[in-house]
Amino acid sequence: MKKVNSDIAYEFIREKILNGKYPPGHALMTEVLSSEIGVSRTPVREALHRLKADGLVSIKAHLGASVKKMGVKEFREMCDLRLALEGHATGLAALNHSQTDLRRIKFALEAMRGLTERIVAAKSEEPLIDELRSEDVHFHVAIMTAAKNDLIKSEILRLHLINRLLFLPSTETEEQLSPVSKKDSDRNRLKVMESHDEIYEAIAKHDAPAAKRAMEHHIQDIIDKSLRAIAMSGEGGISRVLTDEELIYSG
Amino acid sequence: MKKVNSDIAYEFIREKILNGKYPPGHALMTEVLSSEIGVSRTPVREALHRLKADGLVSIKAHLGASVKKMGVKEFREMCDLRLALEGHATGLAALNHSQTDLRRIKFALEAMRGLTERIVAAKSEEPLIDELRSEDVHFHVAIMTAAKNDLIKSEILRLHLINRLLFLPSTETEEQLSPVSKKDSDRNRLKVMESHDEIYEAIAKHDAPAAKRAMEHHIQDIIDKSLRAIAMSGEGGISRVLTDEELIYSG
DNA sequence: TATTGGATGTTGTATTCAATAAGTTTGAGC
DNA sequence: GCTCAAACTTATTGAATACAACATCCAATA
Incomplete structure (x- = not known):
């Protein structure tokens, strides 16, 4: 099973969230992440949506993603x-x-x-x-x-x-x-x-x-x-x- | 709440799946869908991933998406x-x-x-x-x-x-x-x-x-x-x- | 002071390009 | 002549980039 860039981005961000490097509420901007990870914005976007499905990230249209803050x-x-x-x-x-x-x-x-x-x-x-x-x-x-x-x-x-x-x-x-x-x-x-x-x-x-x-x-x-x-x-x-x-x- | 293209694609495909228009196993190709829906491939891709998270679609890297077939x-x-x-x-x-x-x-x-x-x-x-x-x-x-x-x-x-x-x-x-x-x-x-x-x-x-x-x-x-x-x-x-x-x- | 207009930054989308997988043809060996 | 394999072709996905739309902030003005 070959790993595609979107997987790399997914694991990267997920790890940072679970380690507390990105604390709850922390803004996750595609541009920043893409340059940090070394892939383009496209796979980063995909990764963020997967993390949203996992419940680790919340995304609002046009407002961007952030690490989930639980009430x-x-x-x-x-x-x-x-x-x-x-x-x-x-x-x-x-x-x-x-x-x-x-x-x-x-x-x-x-x-x-x-x-x-x-x-x-x-x-x-x-x-x-x-x-x-x-x-x-x-x-x-x-x-x-x-x-x-x-x-x-x-x-x-x-x-x-x-x-x-x-x-x-x-x-x-x-x-x-x-x-x-x-x-x-x-x-x-x-x-x-x-x-x-x-x-x-x-x-x-x-x-x-x-x-x-x-x-x-x-x-x-x-x-x-x-x-x-x-x-x-x-x-x-x-x-x-x-x-x-x-x-x-x-x- | 404004509806973005990816939402449109999501609802379109989801509807077709739940109606049986796209039966289980049916291939969901981004090009075809994008022309059918009238948006580009990007939001279609996003929609397919959301549907995968819902459990309605299965996606394999480089092999494309298809309507979920349950064992x-x-x-x-x-x-x-x-x-x-x-x-x-x-x-x-x-x-x-x-x-x-x-x-x-x-x-x-x-x-x-x-x-x-x-x-x-x-x-x-x-x-x-x-x-x-x-x-x-x-x-x-x-x-x-x-x-x-x-x-x-x-x-x-x-x-x-x-x-x-x-x-x-x-x-x-x-x-x-x-x-x-x-x-x-x-x-x-x-x-x-x-x-x-x-x-x-x-x-x-x-x-x-x-x-x-x-x-x-x-x-x-x-x-x-x-x-x-x-x-x-x-x-x-x-x-x-x-x-x-x-x-x-x-x- | 409130409001409106633009400036800026970020997201969402389209398009272009690259990589992969499957199918097809070609050709060498038997 | 047939078989199998390797290279090439094609179709489709994955990724990168360019562009458009939207939201936010700030300043200018009434």
């Missing part, structure tokens, strides 16, 4: 959608998973357990958090894969990328200082592990309703936490809130 | 997704609906009841079927609106449009002859009315779990019917199957 209403709606989809997919995973799928889920689960224990035991949490987040992603993706429905899986992944817009590593000088104490974070981490255990057990037992319930509960926790963070951080238009490693799919 | 696997996945979304949305509708929402739902419900009775009583079903289908759409859309989640609503509407690709009025000479007897169709119509009543009652009572269950059951019926039709009609790649008025959102 509180939109955020709540997205959370709700995610709850429904991921819950359903987990139910499917309980029914459809293969032994390989199950092993992969278990592997991510145990990796997270090890990391969590080490983090809780350690004074500083810094170096292991990225790994933990990464394994968290693995865990959830493994479940979505086990559900054996590519359409739902891709839809969920799309939502998580949009979600990520809200919890970007800060580009500005101020480093993201965690507002919660390590003790609180640790308690949360242990709670996450419990939820994951519960989800895994239900899937392993082919208990679809239980798996679904457990996942819905888990995600509701995450959503509650996000909404609290947003409420504290900014009112009205959400621009950026503090990172938090148990907000999954952020690594 | 059986993809169709099953879509049904599953729809079940999850529409079920969830109906639960939300039970919780969030306003009195106006409820009135609108009731109105569509009663319109359908009247039409159904007249169709069952009549010898021929022809003239009223389109109206019935239209009211069916109204009923479901009214519920999605009552759910108060625009994101989920638009997602569901998108799925229904894709779904419609499978149940297009035939473009070819052979008119879509209903393979089921009127008696069978009538029985089905009455069953649909029962399901709708059940859904409405649950929403009116603010009983979210019951509403959700009822809607899931209803949609599962529709899916089963679709799959049977597909199984009878064609194997492997689904190109076109017979129309059926209780396949909602088709009018």
